[in-house]
Amino acid sequence: xxxxxxxxxxxxxxxxxxxxxxxxxxxxxxxxxxxxxxxxxxxxxxxxxxxxxxxxxxxxxxx
Amino acid sequence: xxxxxxxxxxxxxxxxxxxxxxxxxxxxxxxxxxxxxxxxxxxxxxxxxxxxxxxxxxxxxxxxxxxxxxxxxxxxxxxxxxxxxxx
Amino acid sequence: xxxxxxxxxxxxxxxxxxxxxxxxxxxxxxxxxxxxxxxxxxxxxxxxxxxxxxxxxxxxxxxxxxxxxxxxxxxxxxxxxxxxxxxxxxxxxxxxxxxxxxxxxxxxxxxxxxxxxxxxxxxxxxxxxxxxxxxxxxxxxxxxxxxxxxxxxxxxxxxxxxxxxxxxxxxxxxxxxxxxxxxxxxxxxxxxxxxxxxxxxxxxxxxxxxxxx
Numbered sequence: 113x114x115x116x117x118x119x120x121x122x123x124x125x126x127x128x129x130x131x132x133x134x135x136x137x138x139x140x141x142x143x144x145x146x147x148x149x150x151x152x153x154x155x156x157x158x159x160x161x162x163x164x165x166x167x168x169x170x171x172x173x174x175x
Numbered sequence: 176x177x178x179x180x181x182x183x184x185x186x187x188x189x190x191x192x193x194x195x196x197x198x199x200x201x202x203x204x205x206x207x208x209x210x211x212x213x214x215x216x217x218x219x220x221x222x223x224x225x226x227x228x229x230x231x232x233x234x235x236x237x238x239x240x241x242x243x244x245x246x247x248x249x250x251x252x253x254x255x256x257x258x259x260x261x262x
Numbered sequence: 263x264x265x266x267x268x269x270x271x272x273x274x275x276x277x278x279x280x281x282x283x284x285x286x287x288x289x290x291x292x293x294x295x296x297x298x299x300x301x302x303x304x305x306x307x308x309x310x311x312x313x314x315x316x317x318x319x320x321x322x323x324x325x326x327x328x329x330x331x332x333x334x335x336x337x338x339x340x341x342x343x344x345x346x347x348x349x350x351x352x353x354x355x356x357x358x359x360x361x362x363x364x365x366x367x368x369x370x371x372x373x374x375x376x377x378x379x380x381x382x383x384x385x386x387x388x389x390x391x392x393x394x395x396x397x398x399x400x401x402x403x404x405x406x407x408x409x410x411x412x413x414x415x416x417x418x419x420x421x422x423x424x425x426x427x428x429x430x431x432x433x434x435x436x437x438x439x440x441x442x443x444x445x446x447x448x449x450x451x452x453x454x455x456x457x458x459x460x461x462x463x464x465x466x467x468x469x470x471x472x473x474x475x
Contacts, residue, residue, distance in 0.1 A: 125248045130445040132452055133252075137198045138244060140191065145198040171188060172195070174244045203453045207405055208394050210277040212363030212387035213329035213340065218394075235387060242463070243456035251459070252445060254438055 113175075118166040121175050122155050139168055193233075196240045197223055211235065265475060267292050267421075268300040268321035272307040272328050272338040280392055281327040281361060283400040284410045288325065288417045295421060297475075307337035312344075316352050323357045323475055325417060330362035333369050346372040353378040357426060357473055361413055363387045366466045373468075380426040380469035382416060388464075389457045405451070408444070408458055412436035420475055427471025437462035 113121065126134070126148055134148040141161065151169070154161045169175040203209075203219040210216045214232050217225070225233040269289060273282040282303065292299050300315050302308075307328065316324070326343065329336045333346040344350060346369050354377035360366065366383035373381050390409035392400070400406060415436040419429035441458050444451050 128250050128253075129247065130252055132445050132448075133247070136452065137195070137202070140194040140198050143194075168191065172192065172241070172244070175248065199453070204451075206394060207391050207454075208276070209457065210280070210390050210392065212277075212389070213331065213336075214387070216276045239389065239460045240456050243459050246459065246463075251438075252442060 113170060115163055115166060118170060118175060119155055119158075119162070122151070122166060122169065125175060126152050138174055139165060139172075141165065141168070192237055192241060193226055193229070195244075196226055196237045199240055200226065200236070265323075266298040266300065266319060266321040267323045267325060268302065268312075268315060268319070269325045270302045270307040270312060270327060270335075270337050270343060271304075272336075273304045274339055276392070276397065277390075278328060279397065280390070280400045280403075280406055280410065284406075284414060285325065285327050285361075287401070287414060288421070291418060292421055297421065302337070305338050307343070308341060309337070309343050309349075312337065313349065313352060316356075321356065323420065324353065324359070326358065326360045326362060328362050330360065330365045330369075332364045332367040333372075335360050335362045335365050335369065344369065344373075350378075351376045353381070355379060357382075357420065357475065359383065359417060359420070361388065366464075366468065370466065370468045378469055379473040380467065380471065382426060382430055382465070382467050384461065384464045385466050386460070386464040389460055391454050391457060405454070408440045408451075408454060409461060412440060412458075412462070423474055425472045425474050426469070427467055430465065430467035430471070433465065434462060437465075 129148060137145040137147055138151060139146040151165050154165055200219060200223050205219055208216045208218055209222060222236055226236055269285055271282045271285045272278045289299050289301055300319055300321060302311055326335045329340050334342050335344050337343040350369060350373045353373040357379050358381045360383035364386055366385045370381040370383055390406055392406040393403050396403035412433050416429050416433035419432045437458055441455050444455055
Protein backbone atom coordinates (compact mmCIF):
# COMPACT_ATOMS: atom_id res chain seq x y z
CA UNK A 113 0.00 0.00 0.00
CA UNK A 114 1.35 3.49 -0.83
CA UNK A 115 1.79 5.87 2.08
CA UNK A 116 -1.13 7.96 0.84
CA UNK A 117 -3.39 4.93 0.69
CA UNK A 118 -2.16 3.77 4.09
CA UNK A 119 -2.87 7.18 5.59
CA UNK A 120 -6.38 7.13 4.16
CA UNK A 121 -6.91 3.65 5.55
CA UNK A 122 -5.61 4.70 8.96
CA UNK A 123 -7.86 7.76 9.12
CA UNK A 124 -10.88 5.70 8.12
CA UNK A 125 -10.21 3.03 10.75
CA UNK A 126 -9.45 5.66 13.41
CA UNK A 127 -12.64 7.61 12.71
CA UNK A 128 -14.69 4.49 13.29
CA UNK A 129 -13.14 3.59 16.63
CA UNK A 130 -15.10 4.19 19.84
CA UNK A 131 -13.59 7.11 21.76
CA UNK A 132 -12.32 5.03 24.68
CA UNK A 133 -10.51 2.61 22.37
CA UNK A 134 -8.47 5.45 20.87
CA UNK A 135 -6.47 5.61 24.10
CA UNK A 136 -5.26 2.04 23.68
CA UNK A 137 -1.68 1.16 22.75
CA UNK A 138 -1.29 -0.12 19.20
CA UNK A 139 2.44 0.11 18.60
CA UNK A 140 5.83 0.37 20.28
CA UNK A 141 8.12 2.82 18.50
CA UNK A 142 11.74 3.14 19.58
CA UNK A 143 10.80 1.39 22.79
CA UNK A 144 7.94 3.75 23.56
CA UNK A 145 4.22 2.82 23.46
CA UNK A 146 2.02 4.66 20.98
CA UNK A 147 -1.77 4.89 21.23
CA UNK A 148 -4.27 5.36 18.40
CA UNK A 149 -4.49 9.04 19.40
CA UNK A 150 -0.73 9.56 19.34
CA UNK A 151 -0.51 7.79 15.99
CA UNK A 152 -3.34 9.96 14.62
CA UNK A 153 -1.44 13.16 15.46
CA UNK A 154 1.64 11.92 13.65
CA UNK A 155 -0.14 10.49 10.62
CA UNK A 156 -2.59 13.37 10.19
CA UNK A 157 0.30 15.85 10.27
CA UNK A 158 2.58 13.80 7.98
CA UNK A 159 5.42 13.92 10.49
CA UNK A 160 8.70 12.06 10.09
CA UNK A 161 7.30 9.25 12.26
CA UNK A 162 4.14 8.87 10.20
CA UNK A 163 5.62 6.61 7.54
CA UNK A 164 7.17 4.25 10.07
CA UNK A 165 3.93 4.09 12.03
CA UNK A 166 1.91 3.24 8.94
CA UNK A 167 4.39 0.63 7.73
CA UNK A 168 4.46 -1.08 11.12
CA UNK A 169 0.66 -1.06 11.44
CA UNK A 170 0.43 -2.68 8.02
CA UNK A 171 3.05 -5.30 8.89
CA UNK A 172 1.16 -6.12 12.07
CA UNK A 173 -2.04 -6.28 9.98
CA UNK A 174 -3.72 -3.79 12.28
CA UNK A 175 -4.39 -1.68 9.17
CA UNK B 176 21.56 -14.89 2.34
CA UNK B 177 17.97 -14.28 1.21
CA UNK B 178 16.76 -16.89 3.70
CA UNK B 179 18.64 -15.16 6.53
CA UNK B 180 17.02 -11.84 5.63
CA UNK B 181 13.60 -13.47 5.67
CA UNK B 182 14.39 -15.09 9.01
CA UNK B 183 15.51 -11.73 10.45
CA UNK B 184 12.33 -10.11 9.20
CA UNK B 185 10.17 -12.75 10.88
CA UNK B 186 12.13 -12.50 14.12
CA UNK B 187 11.84 -8.72 14.10
CA UNK B 188 8.12 -9.00 13.50
CA UNK B 189 7.77 -11.44 16.38
CA UNK B 190 9.77 -9.17 18.64
CA UNK B 191 7.61 -6.17 17.76
CA UNK B 192 4.44 -8.13 18.48
CA UNK B 193 5.86 -9.22 21.82
CA UNK B 194 6.80 -5.68 22.78
CA UNK B 195 3.38 -4.42 21.77
CA UNK B 196 1.55 -7.12 23.73
CA UNK B 197 3.70 -6.54 26.80
CA UNK B 198 3.00 -2.80 26.64
CA UNK B 199 -0.72 -3.57 26.42
CA UNK B 200 -0.64 -6.16 29.20
CA UNK B 201 0.82 -3.55 31.53
CA UNK B 202 -2.56 -1.79 31.39
CA UNK B 203 -4.37 -4.78 32.90
CA UNK B 204 -5.44 -4.03 36.49
CA UNK B 205 -3.04 -5.62 39.00
CA UNK B 206 -5.80 -7.07 41.18
CA UNK B 207 -7.36 -9.30 38.57
CA UNK B 208 -6.36 -12.73 37.36
CA UNK B 209 -6.90 -14.36 34.01
CA UNK B 210 -8.06 -17.95 33.76
CA UNK B 211 -6.65 -19.46 30.57
CA UNK B 212 -8.37 -22.80 30.35
CA UNK B 213 -6.42 -25.84 31.44
CA UNK B 214 -3.18 -23.86 31.44
CA UNK B 215 -3.97 -22.09 34.69
CA UNK B 216 -4.75 -18.75 36.33
CA UNK B 217 -2.37 -15.83 36.00
CA UNK B 218 -1.76 -12.33 37.25
CA UNK B 219 -0.82 -9.54 34.89
CA UNK B 220 2.86 -9.85 35.78
CA UNK B 221 2.82 -13.62 35.28
CA UNK B 222 1.30 -13.16 31.82
CA UNK B 223 4.04 -10.70 30.92
CA UNK B 224 6.67 -13.22 32.05
CA UNK B 225 5.16 -15.89 29.83
CA UNK B 226 5.09 -13.58 26.83
CA UNK B 227 8.75 -12.70 27.45
CA UNK B 228 9.59 -16.41 27.72
CA UNK B 229 7.89 -17.07 24.37
CA UNK B 230 6.28 -20.24 25.74
CA UNK B 231 2.91 -21.72 24.70
CA UNK B 232 0.93 -19.53 27.07
CA UNK B 233 2.86 -16.46 25.95
CA UNK B 234 2.13 -17.29 22.31
CA UNK B 235 -1.56 -17.77 23.08
CA UNK B 236 -1.79 -14.37 24.79
CA UNK B 237 -0.09 -12.76 21.79
CA UNK B 238 -2.59 -14.52 19.51
CA UNK B 239 -5.55 -13.24 21.55
CA UNK B 240 -4.25 -9.67 21.59
CA UNK B 241 -3.33 -9.57 17.90
CA UNK B 242 -6.67 -11.05 16.87
CA UNK B 243 -8.38 -8.24 18.76
CA UNK B 244 -6.17 -5.51 17.27
CA UNK B 245 -6.75 -6.86 13.76
CA UNK B 246 -10.50 -7.03 14.32
CA UNK B 247 -10.67 -3.34 15.27
CA UNK B 248 -10.62 -2.33 11.62
CA UNK B 249 -13.72 -4.48 11.01
CA UNK B 250 -15.81 -2.33 13.34
CA UNK B 251 -17.06 -5.25 15.43
CA UNK B 252 -18.27 -2.88 18.16
CA UNK B 253 -21.15 -1.90 15.97
CA UNK B 254 -22.73 -5.27 15.16
CA UNK B 255 -26.49 -4.89 15.39
CA UNK B 256 -28.18 -6.27 18.50
CA UNK B 257 -30.89 -8.36 16.88
CA UNK B 258 -31.73 -10.60 19.82
CA UNK B 259 -32.54 -9.42 23.31
CA UNK B 260 -30.80 -10.29 26.53
CA UNK B 261 -33.00 -12.36 28.88
CA UNK B 262 -32.74 -11.97 32.64
CA UNK C 263 -36.91 -34.59 24.72
CA UNK C 264 -37.26 -35.70 28.34
CA UNK C 265 -36.29 -32.41 29.95
CA UNK C 266 -33.69 -33.78 32.35
CA UNK C 267 -30.52 -31.77 32.77
CA UNK C 268 -27.21 -33.34 33.78
CA UNK C 269 -24.52 -30.97 35.04
CA UNK C 270 -20.88 -31.77 35.74
CA UNK C 271 -19.10 -29.20 37.86
CA UNK C 272 -15.79 -30.12 39.43
CA UNK C 273 -14.19 -27.75 41.94
CA UNK C 274 -10.47 -28.25 42.33
CA UNK C 275 -8.85 -24.96 41.26
CA UNK C 276 -9.76 -21.29 40.88
CA UNK C 277 -11.26 -21.80 37.42
CA UNK C 278 -13.48 -24.72 38.32
CA UNK C 279 -14.34 -22.93 41.59
CA UNK C 280 -15.86 -20.10 39.57
CA UNK C 281 -17.60 -22.41 37.11
CA UNK C 282 -19.01 -24.39 40.05
CA UNK C 283 -20.77 -21.37 41.54
CA UNK C 284 -21.90 -19.90 38.24
CA UNK C 285 -23.40 -23.26 37.28
CA UNK C 286 -25.37 -23.21 40.54
CA UNK C 287 -27.43 -20.34 39.11
CA UNK C 288 -28.36 -22.53 36.16
CA UNK C 289 -29.21 -25.46 38.43
CA UNK C 290 -31.46 -23.21 40.52
CA UNK C 291 -33.20 -21.89 37.42
CA UNK C 292 -33.74 -25.38 36.01
CA UNK C 293 -35.20 -26.66 39.28
CA UNK C 294 -37.41 -23.60 39.48
CA UNK C 295 -38.80 -24.56 36.10
CA UNK C 296 -39.54 -28.08 37.25
CA UNK C 297 -36.69 -29.60 35.24
CA UNK C 298 -35.06 -32.62 36.87
CA UNK C 299 -31.40 -31.88 37.56
CA UNK C 300 -28.63 -34.46 37.96
CA UNK C 301 -25.81 -32.60 39.66
CA UNK C 302 -22.41 -34.32 39.44
CA UNK C 303 -20.47 -31.87 41.55
CA UNK C 304 -16.91 -31.89 42.88
CA UNK C 305 -15.53 -35.45 43.07
CA UNK C 306 -18.74 -36.84 41.55
CA UNK C 307 -17.74 -35.23 38.24
CA UNK C 308 -15.88 -38.42 37.27
CA UNK C 309 -16.16 -40.70 34.27
CA UNK C 310 -17.77 -43.64 36.08
CA UNK C 311 -20.56 -41.60 37.61
CA UNK C 312 -21.02 -39.61 34.43
CA UNK C 313 -21.37 -42.64 32.18
CA UNK C 314 -23.54 -44.44 34.69
CA UNK C 315 -25.87 -41.45 35.17
CA UNK C 316 -26.25 -40.88 31.43
CA UNK C 317 -27.03 -44.56 30.81
CA UNK C 318 -29.48 -44.85 33.70
CA UNK C 319 -31.28 -41.49 33.67
CA UNK C 320 -31.00 -40.61 29.95
CA UNK C 321 -30.82 -36.81 30.32
CA UNK C 322 -31.70 -34.87 27.20
CA UNK C 323 -29.47 -31.91 28.07
CA UNK C 324 -25.91 -32.07 29.34
CA UNK C 325 -23.98 -29.07 30.73
CA UNK C 326 -20.30 -29.85 31.13
CA UNK C 327 -18.14 -27.48 33.14
CA UNK C 328 -14.42 -27.94 33.47
CA UNK C 329 -11.15 -28.04 31.64
CA UNK C 330 -10.57 -29.80 28.38
CA UNK C 331 -8.84 -29.96 25.08
CA UNK C 332 -9.66 -30.35 21.40
CA UNK C 333 -10.71 -33.95 21.88
CA UNK C 334 -11.90 -34.09 25.48
CA UNK C 335 -13.67 -32.64 28.44
CA UNK C 336 -12.39 -33.27 31.92
CA UNK C 337 -13.99 -33.38 35.34
CA UNK C 338 -12.67 -33.70 38.88
CA UNK C 339 -8.87 -33.38 39.10
CA UNK C 340 -8.75 -32.92 35.34
CA UNK C 341 -9.53 -36.57 34.66
CA UNK C 342 -11.24 -37.21 31.33
CA UNK C 343 -15.02 -37.53 31.22
CA UNK C 344 -15.58 -37.69 27.47
CA UNK C 345 -13.00 -38.17 24.77
CA UNK C 346 -13.10 -38.55 21.00
CA UNK C 347 -12.61 -42.12 19.98
CA UNK C 348 -13.50 -43.38 23.46
CA UNK C 349 -17.01 -42.54 24.51
CA UNK C 350 -18.45 -39.66 22.50
CA UNK C 351 -21.36 -41.97 21.63
CA UNK C 352 -22.60 -41.27 25.17
CA UNK C 353 -23.73 -37.87 23.83
CA UNK C 354 -26.06 -39.40 21.24
CA UNK C 355 -29.48 -37.72 21.17
CA UNK C 356 -28.34 -35.07 23.64
CA UNK C 357 -28.14 -31.31 23.53
CA UNK C 358 -24.71 -30.49 24.94
CA UNK C 359 -23.16 -27.29 26.21
CA UNK C 360 -19.49 -27.64 27.06
CA UNK C 361 -18.03 -24.75 29.02
CA UNK C 362 -14.52 -26.00 28.60
CA UNK C 363 -11.57 -25.23 26.38
CA UNK C 364 -11.35 -26.18 22.76
CA UNK C 365 -13.63 -29.23 22.82
CA UNK C 366 -15.77 -27.92 19.97
CA UNK C 367 -12.75 -28.34 17.70
CA UNK C 368 -12.75 -32.15 17.57
CA UNK C 369 -15.00 -33.63 20.25
CA UNK C 370 -17.90 -31.44 19.12
CA UNK C 371 -17.95 -32.62 15.50
CA UNK C 372 -17.25 -36.20 16.60
CA UNK C 373 -20.23 -36.04 18.97
CA UNK C 374 -22.50 -34.78 16.19
CA UNK C 375 -21.28 -37.59 13.98
CA UNK C 376 -22.05 -40.01 16.80
CA UNK C 377 -25.61 -38.68 16.98
CA UNK C 378 -25.61 -35.75 19.41
CA UNK C 379 -28.47 -33.37 18.60
CA UNK C 380 -26.43 -30.22 19.08
CA UNK C 381 -23.08 -29.33 20.60
CA UNK C 382 -22.42 -25.83 21.86
CA UNK C 383 -18.95 -25.01 23.07
CA UNK C 384 -15.66 -23.35 22.26
CA UNK C 385 -13.18 -24.11 19.51
CA UNK C 386 -10.23 -22.69 21.43
CA UNK C 387 -9.31 -21.86 25.02
CA UNK C 388 -12.07 -20.26 27.08
CA UNK C 389 -10.61 -17.29 28.92
CA UNK C 390 -12.13 -15.32 31.73
CA UNK C 391 -10.94 -12.72 34.14
CA UNK C 392 -11.79 -12.55 37.83
CA UNK C 393 -11.00 -10.42 40.85
CA UNK C 394 -8.61 -12.29 43.10
CA UNK C 395 -10.35 -10.89 46.21
CA UNK C 396 -13.71 -12.32 45.11
CA UNK C 397 -12.84 -16.01 45.40
CA UNK C 398 -15.13 -16.28 48.39
CA UNK C 399 -17.97 -14.60 46.53
CA UNK C 400 -17.71 -15.55 42.85
CA UNK C 401 -21.30 -14.69 42.00
CA UNK C 402 -20.70 -11.06 42.96
CA UNK C 403 -17.57 -10.78 40.87
CA UNK C 404 -18.52 -8.13 38.28
CA UNK C 405 -15.37 -8.86 36.28
CA UNK C 406 -16.09 -12.57 35.95
CA UNK C 407 -19.68 -11.71 35.07
CA UNK C 408 -18.47 -10.11 31.84
CA UNK C 409 -17.49 -13.62 30.66
CA UNK C 410 -19.64 -16.05 32.62
CA UNK C 411 -22.78 -13.96 32.19
CA UNK C 412 -22.92 -14.55 28.42
CA UNK C 413 -22.11 -18.23 29.00
CA UNK C 414 -24.99 -18.52 31.46
CA UNK C 415 -27.20 -16.62 29.04
CA UNK C 416 -26.86 -19.52 26.60
CA UNK C 417 -28.08 -21.98 29.23
CA UNK C 418 -30.86 -19.66 30.44
CA UNK C 419 -32.10 -19.33 26.90
CA UNK C 420 -32.23 -23.09 26.33
CA UNK C 421 -33.96 -23.66 29.66
CA UNK C 422 -36.56 -21.11 28.64
CA UNK C 423 -37.34 -23.15 25.57
CA UNK C 424 -35.38 -21.38 22.86
CA UNK C 425 -33.67 -23.41 20.17
CA UNK C 426 -29.96 -24.13 20.31
CA UNK C 427 -29.06 -21.70 17.52
CA UNK C 428 -31.16 -18.88 18.95
CA UNK C 429 -29.66 -19.47 22.40
CA UNK C 430 -26.20 -19.31 20.88
CA UNK C 431 -27.12 -15.99 19.22
CA UNK C 432 -28.44 -14.59 22.50
CA UNK C 433 -25.17 -15.52 24.15
CA UNK C 434 -23.23 -13.87 21.31
CA UNK C 435 -25.26 -10.69 21.79
CA UNK C 436 -24.55 -10.79 25.50
CA UNK C 437 -20.80 -10.92 24.82
CA UNK C 438 -21.17 -7.96 22.47
CA UNK C 439 -23.27 -5.97 24.92
CA UNK C 440 -20.61 -6.48 27.59
CA UNK C 441 -17.95 -5.22 25.22
CA UNK C 442 -20.06 -2.19 24.38
CA UNK C 443 -20.71 -1.52 28.08
CA UNK C 444 -16.97 -1.48 28.76
CA UNK C 445 -16.29 0.80 25.82
CA UNK C 446 -18.81 3.30 27.12
CA UNK C 447 -17.60 3.15 30.71
CA UNK C 448 -14.74 5.27 31.96
CA UNK C 449 -12.97 2.44 33.75
CA UNK C 450 -9.70 0.80 32.80
CA UNK C 451 -11.56 -2.43 32.09
CA UNK C 452 -11.11 -1.85 28.36
CA UNK C 453 -8.10 -4.10 28.73
CA UNK C 454 -10.50 -7.03 29.20
CA UNK C 455 -12.19 -6.54 25.83
CA UNK C 456 -9.73 -8.70 23.82
CA UNK C 457 -10.54 -11.70 26.02
CA UNK C 458 -14.32 -11.21 25.84
CA UNK C 459 -14.04 -10.90 22.07
CA UNK C 460 -11.90 -14.04 21.93
CA UNK C 461 -14.54 -16.10 23.76
CA UNK C 462 -17.29 -14.66 21.56
CA UNK C 463 -15.41 -15.47 18.38
CA UNK C 464 -14.62 -19.02 19.40
CA UNK C 465 -18.05 -19.95 20.68
CA UNK C 466 -19.76 -22.33 18.27
CA UNK C 467 -23.06 -24.10 17.74
CA UNK C 468 -22.81 -27.46 15.94
CA UNK C 469 -25.50 -29.86 14.81
CA UNK C 470 -29.24 -29.18 14.74
CA UNK C 471 -29.71 -25.52 15.61
CA UNK C 472 -33.47 -25.95 15.82
CA UNK C 473 -33.40 -28.43 18.67
CA UNK C 474 -35.14 -27.35 21.86
CA UNK C 475 -35.12 -28.80 25.35
